[in-house]
Amino acid sequence: MAVIPVAIAGAPYEVRVGTGLLVGLVDQCRGKLRKRRVPIITDANVHAAWGAVIENALHEGGHEAVWRILPPGEATKGWDQLAATLDWLLAEEVERGDHILALGGGVIGDLTGFAAAVLKRGCHFIQLPTTLLAQVDSSVGGKTAINTSAGKNLVGAFHQPSLVLADLAVLDTLPRRELLAGYAEVVKYGLLGDADFFAWCDANAAAMLAGDPALREYAVAHSVAAKARIVAEDERETTGARALLNLGHTFGHALEAQTGFSDHLLHGEAVALGMVLAARFSATRGLMPMASAEHIAAHLRALGMAADISGLSLNCDGRSLVAHMLHDKKMDAGTLPFVLLRGIGEAFLARDVALDDVAAFLDKELAR
Numbered sequence: 001m002a003v004i005p006v007a008i009a010g011a012p013y014e015v016r017v018g019t020g021l022l023v024g025l026v027d028q029c030r031g032k033l034r035k036r037r038v039p040i041i042t043d044a045n046v047h048a049a050w051g052a053v054i055e056n057a058l059h060e061g062g063h064e065a066v067w068r069i070l071p072p073g074e075a076t077k078g079w080d081q082l083a084a085t086l087d088w089l090l091a092e093e094v095e096r097g098d099h100i101l102a103l104g105g106g107v108i109g110d111l112t113g114f115a116a117a118v119l120k121r122g123c124h125f126i127q128l129p130t131t132l133l134a135q136v137d138s139s140v141g142g143k144t145a146i147n148t149s150a151g152k153n154l155v156g157a158f159h160q161p162s163l164v165l166a167d168l169a170v171l172d173t174l175p176r177r178e179l180l181a182g183y184a185e186v187v188k189y190g191l192l193g194d195a196d197f198f199a200w201c202d203a204n205a206a207a208m209l210a211g212d213p214a215l216r217e218y219a220v221a222h223s224v225a226a227k228a229r230i231v232a233e234d235e236r237e238t239t240g241a242r243a244l245l246n247l248g249h250t251f252g253h254a255l256e257a258q259t260g261f262s263d264h265l266l267h268g269e270a271v272a273l274g275m276v277l278a279a280r281f282s283a284t285r286g287l288m289p290m291a292s293a294e295h296i297a298a299h300l301r302a303l304g305m306a307a308d309i310s311g312l313s314l315n316c317d318g319r320s321l322v323a324h325m326l327h328d329k330k331m332d333a334g335t336l337p338f339v340l341l342r343g344i345g346e347a348f349l350a351r352d353v354a355l356d357d358v359a360a361f362l363d364k365e366l367a368r
C-alpha cells in the first residue's frame with residue numbers, strides 16, 4: 001500500500017492506495033466511525049458492484065451500512081439531489097462529529113463532499129473513490145460542488161475529506177470508457193508539470209489501462225502525490241499554482257456545457273479534448289511546437305480516446321463555446337486566464353488571451 005500525506009494546513013489527511021482496502025474498511029477507518037449506523041452515499045452502479053463488500057466489511061466490524069443510493073451520471077450532481085441528500089442526512093440525525101462515506105466516482109464525491117460541507121455548517125466525510133478519475137483527482141484536494149444551469153461546479157465549497165481510501169480492486173468492474181476518461185486526469189499531471197511522467201505514460205499507459213496491478217498502483221499513487229503537492233501549496237486556488245490543475249478544463253467544461261452535462265461526453269473525455277485544444281492553441285501562439293501538441297493528440301488516439309472536437313457533432317460555433325467559458329471560476333475582472341503550455345510538462349497561466357482569438361481558433365478546430 002502507498003500512503004500519500006496531503007499536508008493541508010489545519011486539515012491534513014492521508015490518501016491510501018492499495019488493493020483490498022474496502023474489505024478492511026473498519027480497520028482503515030479506525031477512530032472515525034463513532035456509531036453503529038454508518039451513512040454511505042453511492043450510486044446504483046457502484047452499489048450493485050461493491051455494496052455487498054462494504055456491507056460485509058461494516059457488519060464484521062460491528063457496524064451497519066445505511067445507504068443513500070443515487071442515480072448514476074452527471075445529472076445527479078445538481079440542486080435536486082443535493083437537497084434530497086441533505087434532508088436524508090438530517091433525517092438520519094448525522095452529527096457534526098460523524099463521518100459520511102462517499103462511495104463512488106467524482107459525481108458522488110463532489111456531491112457528498114458539498115453536502116458534508118454545509119450540513120450543520122460542516123461535518124466529516126471519507127472518500128472511497130471507485131473510478132480511476134476519482135482516485136487520481138476528485139477525491140483529493142477538497143473541491144466539492146454541484147453543477148447549475150449556468151455551468152459546471154458553480155456552487156460548492158472547499159471542504160477536505162478526513163481520509164481517502166483508493167482501493168485498486170474496484171477498477172476491475174469499471175467500464176473501459178470510464179477508465180479511459182479517468183486516464184485523461186492521469187496524463188494531465190505529466191502535461192502540466194512532469195515531462196518524465198508523460199514519457200512514463202507514453203510507455204506504460206496501454207498496459208496500465210489493460211490492468212497491470214503494479215502499473216496501476218504507480219499511476220494512481222504518482223498522480224495523487226502530484227495533486228497533494230499542489231493543493232498543499234495552494235488549497236483555495238489563490239496563488240495560481242492550483243489553477244494549473246485546470247489544464248484542459250476551460251475548453252473541457254465548455255464542451256460539457258454544450259453537450260448538456262450528458263453521457264454524450266464524460267468529464268474526462270472533455271478534459272482530454274480540452275488538453276489537446278490547449279496544446280494546439282498554445283502552438284498557434286508560438287509557445288510550443290505544433291508537433292508536441294500533435295504528439296499529445298496521437299498519444300490519446302493510440303489508447304482509443306477522441307482527440308478532435310470535429311468528431312463530436314456539437315452543432316455550434318467557436319463563439320458559443322466561448323460564451324460558456326464566461327462562467328469559468330477563473331474569470332477575473334473581465335479577463336479569463338487560460339492554462340497554456342510552453343511544452344510538455346510546462347503549463348502556465350496566461351492572462352493575456354483574447355476571447356476573439358479563442359473563438360476563431362475553435363471555429364477552425366470544429367471544421368478540422
Ligand SMILES: NC(=O)c1ccc[n+]([C@@H]2O[C@H](COP(=O)([O-])OP(=O)(O)OC[C@H]3O[C@@H](n4cnc5c(N)ncnc54)[C@H](O)[C@@H]3O)[C@@H](O)[C@H]2O)c1
Nearest residue numbers: 045072105106107130131133134137138143170173174267
Ligand atoms: N473535485 C474535484 O477535484 C474533481 C476532479 C475531477 C473531476 N471532478 C468531477 O468528477 C465528476 C466525474 O467523475 P467520474 O468520472 O468518476 O464519474 P462518475 O462519478 O459519474 O462515475 C462514472 C460512472 O462509472 C460508474 N462507476 C463508478 N465506479 C464504478 C466501479 N468501480 N465499477 C463499475 N461502475 C462504476 C458510475 O456509476 C458512473 O456511471 C465530474 O462531475 C467532474 O466535474 C471533480
Ligand SMILES: O=C(O)C(=O)C[C@@H](O)[C@H](O)[C@H](O)COP(=O)(O)O
Nearest residue numbers: 137141143152153242245246249329
Ligand atoms: O482540483 C482541482 O483544482 C482541479 O482543477 C481538478 C479538476 O480536474 C476538476 O475537474 C475540478 O473540479 C475543476 O475545478 P473547477 O474549479 O474548474 O470547477
Ligand SMILES: [Zn+2]
Nearest residue numbers: 185249267271
Ligand atoms: Zn477534471
